[in-house]
Amino acid sequence: MDSSVKSLIPDKASKERSKQCCSKNFIFLLVVVFCFLSTLVYIVFPDPFEFKAGAFLLQSTPPDAIRISETLKTSPTQHSTIENRPKYTFADLDKFLCAKQSEPPNNTRTVLKKPCPTRGIITAIAGGRTGNQMWEYASIWALGKKLGLEPFVPTCIKWKLEVMFDNLLLPTFRAIAHCPFDFNSSVSTVGNGNNEKSIILPRFNFRFSDAMPWMEQILKEFNFRKELKDKAQQTLHELLPKSSTLKYTFIAVHVRRTDYIKYVQRRFNQRPVTDNFFRKAMAYYRERFFNCAFIYISDDPNWCFNQFGNITDVYVASYHRYSSMEEDLALMEACNHSIIDYGTFGEWGSFLAGGHTVASNTQVINEATRKWGHWTLIDDVNTLTI
Ligand SMILES: *[C@@H]1O[C@H](CO)[C@@H](O)[C@H](O)[C@H]1NC(C)=O
Ligand SMILES: *[C@@H]1O[C@H](CO)[C@@H](O)[C@H](O)[C@H]1NC(C)=O
Numbered sequence: 001m002d003s004s005v006k007s008l009i010p011d012k013a014s015k016e017r018s019k020q021c022c023s024k025n026f027i028f029l030l031v032v033v034f035c036f037l038s039t040l041v042y043i044v045f046p047d048p049f050e051f052k053a054g055a056f057l058l059q060s061t062p063p064d065a066i067r068i069s070e071t072l073k074t075s076p077t078q079h080s081t082i083e084n085r086p087k088y089t090f091a092d093l094d095k096f097l098c099a100k101q102s103e104p105p106n107n108t109r110t111v112l113k114k115p116c117p118t119r120g121i122i123t124a125i126a127g128g129r130t131g132n133q134m135w136e137y138a139s140i141w142a143l144g145k146k147l148g149l150e151p152f153v154p155t156c157i158k159w160k161l162e163v164m165f166d167n168l169l170l171p172t173f174r175a176i177a178h179c180p181f182d183f184n185s186s187v188s189t190v191g192n193g194n195n196e197k198s199i200i201l202p203r204f205n206f207r208f209s210d211a212m213p214w215m216e217q218i219l220k221e222f223n224f225r226k227e228l229k230d231k232a233q234q235t236l237h238e239l240l241p242k243s244s245t246l247k248y249t250f251i252a253v254h255v256r257r258t259d260y261i262k263y264v265q266r267r268f269n270q271r272p273v274t275d276n277f278f279r280k281a282m283a284y285y286r287e288r289f290f291n292c293a294f295i296y297i298s299d300d301p302n303w304c305f306n307q308f309g310n311i312t313d314v315y316v317a318s319y320h321r322y323s324s325m326e327e328d329l330a331l332m333e334a335c336n337h338s339i340i341d342y343g344t345f346g347e348w349g350s351f352l353a354g355g356h357t358v359a360s361n362t363q364v365i366n367e368a369t370r371k372w373g374h375w376t377l378i379d380d381v382n383t384l385t386i
């Protein structure tokens, strides 16, 4: 209605007008409230995709497969209407998988581009630190082979592992970053047979049984950089008496303490191993091998030194000098055998060392894991001090 016409309308219509006016005001108010609320929502959850990823990753326990597939399936705006192309690319998937991971060190290696996948891919949500990420890499590697899916590693995992290893062959999503990816068409469970769809393994969904048959090839990719190998040999030489011309049997002893002691109790309802376990494990090796040197590798070197430092064949690496996580794992590899308490870091150290592994029978050790090398579980009862 034109305003000039409106002003000429006599009194009778005035009531009607004020009614209209009120309902207009009401609509205006609604619009304002709506705008305010949606701005608020936008501020809190800037990107609906990230919001979904964030909500999922904030779950305190690793979510079950169904929950993640629902999370992915309900991702909004699957397709843009304009060009009828999926809205998301593999670069978005990469971001989703690496959300909640700290920034990996910069990596300047050139990325070989690959053609866009024509069949399903297999990947995993990144979670945890070194040992867990090695399991994530191994799980992707093995399931790719087993299911005939194209394997891709989240960039954050590969870049972190490349700090240590120089022969990682699986590509990252950078190789296909621009290619479209349909979240709707991926699943988070490994089905039996129908492997057409892409699989995104949930966090901490390690495929022990699937990976063990391929372990030899996987370990070839976990090849330490030369600097780390050299450093490990140098450390072994520095620890031992200079005058000695004897040949040693090196046994890495991985002692995980600090945060893990509470975790073992909470997560597995188990007692942490005791100093008694390590004494027994050392005795086991002394009986069987010549001239043992026990190289303690730990997040709590002070405890190790206080417990075992006065024993003549014990050497506590990182007690006198700080060593990085990478140096520690390379040192485990350089040794001939292992004693491990728990955790995936020690587990990988023992795989890399080869030889024998001694662990405690009070700890959860995956059946499949023990297929690699020679494992001995010893009894850790009659405890002394924890
Ligand atoms: C990595 O590179 C980017 C871009 O060149 C830079 O912004 C960032 O600060 C670098 N990060 C580290 C940890 O060096
Ligand atoms: C996407 O997922 C929804 C809900 O599961 C389903 O109804 C729809 O058919 C799917 N779309 C495509 C293109 O697969």
Ligand SMILES: *[C@@H]1O[C@H](CO)[C@@H](O)[C@H](O)[C@H]1NC(C)=O
Pocket (backbone or CB within 6 Å): 306, 310, 311, 312
């Ligand atoms: C090492 O020290 C502990 C006490 O801290 C003692 O019981 C043990 O006998 C010592 N062992 C040797 C070989 O000196």
Ligand SMILES: *[C@@H]1O[C@H](CO)[C@@H](O)[C@H](O)[C@H]1NC(C)=O
Pocket (backbone or CB within 6 Å): 236, 249, 250, 334, 335, 336
């Ligand atoms: C034991 O480890 C040392 C140090 O890495 C190595 O030089 C030696 O060859 C290994 N011994 C055996 C029997 O593998």
